[in-house]
Each structure stands twice: as structure tokens, then as C-alpha cells.
Amino acid sequence: MAEPHELRQKGLRLTPQRELVLSAVRELGHATPEEVAEKVRRTHPGINLSTVYRNLETLENVGLVQHTHLGHGGATYHAAEELTHLHLVCGKCGSVGDAPIEVAANFVNALADDYGFKTDVTHFAVYGTCADCVLTDV
Amino acid sequence: MAEPHELRQKGLRLTPQRELVLSAVRELGHATPEEVAEKVRRTHPGINLSTVYRNLETLENVGLVQHTHLGHGGATYHAAEELTHLHLVCGKCGSVGDAPIEVAANFVNALADDYGFKTDVTHFAVYGTCADCVLTDV
């Protein structure tokens, strides 16, 4: 136990709520703040929604989690170490698929070369129609 | 004047509000519902915000306008015929640049070939850092 907790290494105080929020994000994979709160409440019923929002923001500032936009309005959070894929959101069925970021490598390079734009492909989802719905489509 | 109005062709009733919303979207290029309402109110002060929302949705259903997500929460609306470019949103300065959809052609094809996913590149913005901010960046 000589090594400091990862949260402490980032200069954050170690509170039960903070740890719970972080582990909830890690366990859930994709999660909205609301879902994180719900998950945390299973073991810690008293936790406040504001606290969840604030901790997600704090954890994002130190790089432990990141958010992406999968649709409509709400952001969804991921553990930073899992953000190695992009999201394929289907507009018909609402499913969220994954694809390795390498698929977008050429696209990212083209934007960098032609526009000097440095793209973060994981921040927004890729919207469209999934394979199943393309087939089902009338 | 023998040919029916484009709204009627789509099976919609022709109301002044509807026409105003549609032409506002066309004139504005990118616009949030709030901006559309503001624009319409210059000539038709009484129009209700609910009506704007409802008409945007209706017009989207018949394919005359489309919405995209440029950031945070709010959707922005475009006339369908103008959606020929993708949006490069800078996370630092908030600027929104354009790029022709052709830049994404390979990317779109790769997703189609590998995952059967039919991508609508214009629906979500492409997030990253614009050329100016990349230079300015420390």
C-alpha cells in the first residue's frame, strides 16, 4: 500500500463518492450521468446527482474519463483507457456499435493535410444506419 | 400557378407559419430552433416557439430540412438541399468550418464494406481542433 491511489496521483482528494463514480464509469462502459448515478446508488444510495456531475467533470479534467456525444443531447462517459474505438450509432434502432479508430485513419489524415484540422474521432458518434436496419429497411 | 406548392406536394397543409419556418431555415444556413424563431418573428412577430419546433420536426419528416449536432446539446437545422458538406467543430475556439463530404468518402466506404454501416457524415459534426488553434496551442 505504499503507492498512492490513482486519484491522489492526479492531485484529487480521495472520497468514496469519487471512487464510486470512477468505478461505475469503468464498469458500465458507455454511461450517461444519470446511469452512473443509478449504478452508484446501488451501493451508496445517498449520493447526489450534482456530485456525480461534478465528479465526472473533475475526472475528465484529469484525463481519467472522457465524454462523447452519442445522440440527441446527453453526453455519455467512458473510462479514458477504453476510448480506443469510435461509435456507430444507428438512427433507426438506436444501437451503438464499435469500430476501431484505425478505420478513420485516412479520413483524419485527409482533414489534417487539407484543412490543418486535428480530429478527435471519438468525441462525436458516427451516425447512420446499422447493417441490420439497412437490410430490414423498406 | 398550376403546380402545387412544394409543401402540398409533401402532403402538408400550407400555413404561413410553415412557409416562414422553411424559408428561414433556407436563408439562415445553420440555425437552431431559437434562431429560426427569431428570424421568423421579424416578419411575423406572433409566431410561437412551439410552432417552430413542431414545424421543424414536420419538415424534417418529409425531408425538406435536416438537423445536425454541432456540439453540446442543441440541434441545428439546415435545408436538406444544402447538406453537402460536413462540419468541423473546433473544441477550443468553437468555430464551425466546412469541408466537402468527399473528404469522408473513403471512410464511409470502409464502414460500409467492413461493417455494413451506412454512414450519414453530416449528422454529427467532426470534432477536433482547427488549424488556427493547433498553431496557437501551447
Add this chain to the structure above:
DNA sequence: TAGGAAAGTGCGAATCTCTCGCAATTAGTA
């Protein structure tokens, strides 16, 4: 061309999501 059904509008209330202020609590430090 008048009459009426159905679509559309205005209005206000209700939701949902997220942010803020403030007082009480707690972690980490000396």
C-alpha cells in the same frame, strides 16, 4: 361555394438535463 373534419397554432404548464449557491462535512496536512 358553403360546411365540416382534421390539421395546425398559440399558450401555458410540465419535463428533463444540467448548473449554481450555500452551509455542513470531510480529507489531507502540519
Add this chain to the structure above:
DNA sequence: TACTAATTGCGAGAGATTCGCACTTTCCTA
């Protein structure tokens, strides 16, 4: 152990969108 600053809980508040409902308007039909 005592102190200070960070953190939490809670309730209020802001912004965006949706909904119900009564009234109005469009457009089809006789």
C-alpha cells in the same frame, strides 16, 4: 489533534424541448 481547503448534499434555478388543450385555419366534399 487542529486547521484549511476541497467536497458533498440539497434545493433553487436556468435552458431547451415537449405536451395538453381549446381555438383557428386549411382543404376536401357535396
